[in-house]
Amino acid sequence: xxxxxxxxxxxxxxxxxxxxxxxxxxxxxxxxxxxxxxxxxxxxxxxxxxxxxxxxxxxxxxxxxxxxxxxxxxxxxxxxxxxxxxxxxxxxxxxxxxxxxxxxxxxxxxxxxxxxxxxxxxxxxxxxxxxxxxxxxxxxxxxxxxxxxxxxxxxxxxxxxxxxxxxxxxxxxxxxxxxxxxxxxxxxxxxxxxxxxxxxxxxxxxxxxxxxxxx
Ligand code: AMP
Numbered sequence: 001x002x003x004x005x006x007x008x009x010x011x012x013x014x015x016x017x018x019x020x021x022x023x024x025x026x027x028x029x030x031x032x033x034x035x036x037x038x039x040x041x042x043x044x045x046x047x048x049x050x051x052x053x054x055x056x057x058x059x060x061x062x063x064x065x066x067x068x069x070x071x072x073x074x075x076x077x078x079x080x081x082x083x084x085x086x087x088x089x090x091x092x093x094x095x096x097x098x099x100x101x102x103x104x105x106x107x108x109x110x111x112x113x114x115x116x117x118x119x120x121x122x123x124x125x126x127x128x129x130x131x132x133x134x135x136x137x138x139x140x141x142x143x144x145x146x147x148x149x150x151x152x153x154x155x156x157x158x159x160x161x162x163x164x165x166x167x168x169x170x171x172x173x174x175x176x177x178x179x180x181x182x183x184x185x186x187x188x189x190x191x192x193x194x195x196x197x198x199x200x201x202x203x204x205x206x207x208x209x210x211x212x213x214x215x
Contacts, residue, residue, distance in 0.1 A: 001026070001213065002102060004080040006179065007110035008171040009164055010117040010124060011193045012200065014133040016110060017081040019201050024079070024214060027072055031060065031083035033131045034067055052163030054085065054170055061092040068096070075100040086174055087181050106213045107182045108204055110193040114168050121164045125153040139197060 003026065007013035014030070021028035035055060039045035048055055055063075064083050072078060075097065084090040090104075097103055112120075123136040129151025134141045141147050158167070182188045189207050191200060208214045 001105050002076060002078050002080070002097060003105060003208075003213070004084065004107040005110060006085075006107060006175060007193060008112060008114070008117050008175075009167045010120040011110045011112045012120075012135075012138070012197070013081055013110050013193075015135070015139050015197060016108075016200060016204065017079055018132070019197075020204060021079045023201070023205060024208075026077050026079040028079050028081065029064070029067070029072075029083070030081045030131070031064060032081075034063060035060070038063060050157045050163075052158050052166035052170075054174070057086045057088050058092070060085075061089050064089075064093070065096050076102045084178065085171075087178050090178060090181065104187065106189055106208060106211060107187050108189045108191055109179055110191050110200070112193040114172075116194055117168055118161060118164055121159050121161070124155070124159055126156050127151040128154045 001024070003020070003024070005013050005017050005020070007016075017028055017030065020026070035045065035049055039049050045055060054060070060083065068075060068078070080093070084093055094104055120135060120138065123138075125134045125136065125141070126132070127134075127146035127149065130146060130149045132146050132148045133139075134146075134153065141153060144153070145151060146153060158164075179188065189204070189211070191203055191207070193200060205214070
């Protein structure tokens with residue numbers, strides 16, 4: 001089973017992806033953290049990411065497919081977060097998985113307004129060690145450090161109002177076409193992201209069951 005979770009910056013997709021991957025025993029492939037890892041040794045990627053822009057779509061597909069090939073030999077049971085963002089990335093992933101006898105089973109679109117996203121962004125924190133994400137308002141850590149590994153919690157370099165606006169506009173512009181494309185395939189599940197975290201997770205799990213994606 002392979003599932004994609006889509007959502008604008010600060011839609012809560014990171015939090016839901018973490019919980020969903022645990023609940024369904026899926027590998028959580030977060031392309032934002034993959035990109036940040038690659039950027040540690042690539043100044044061009046670092047500049048793109050910190051400005052809030054996207055890595056060229058085909059280049060990012062190549063990074064993701066390389067990562068799956070080297071790190072996830074089963075080519076299955078993956079929860080994709082942050083990828084695909086374009087129709088070209090969806091079709092590249094679908095073609096790749098099909099050559100391995102697998103497929104994309106469902107796509108969750110977590111929906112929040114731009115106003116809500118900008119409000120949430122200033123209280124977002126990320127673990128500098130393991131990448132776990134928190135929100136001081138909606139999903140706070142138990143103490144001052146990361147609940148998972150004890151690492152320092154930091155604010156992402158691209159979590160500022162200017163960058164969030166660029167990322168939100170990019171998301172709206174690019175992902176609308178992708179969402180329509182997936183909807184036509186009958187694989188889209190729209191979820192209201194402006195509710196308590198547990199309600200959203202339950203809603204996703206129930207819908208996946210109803211659609212026979214999970215048992
Ligand atoms: P995210 O954590 O998903 O907001 O991603 C952080 C940054 O990583 C983005 O602003 C992009 O620069 C890069 N990135 C992540 N996923 C993709 C993708 N599917 N296509 C292009 N760039 C991406």
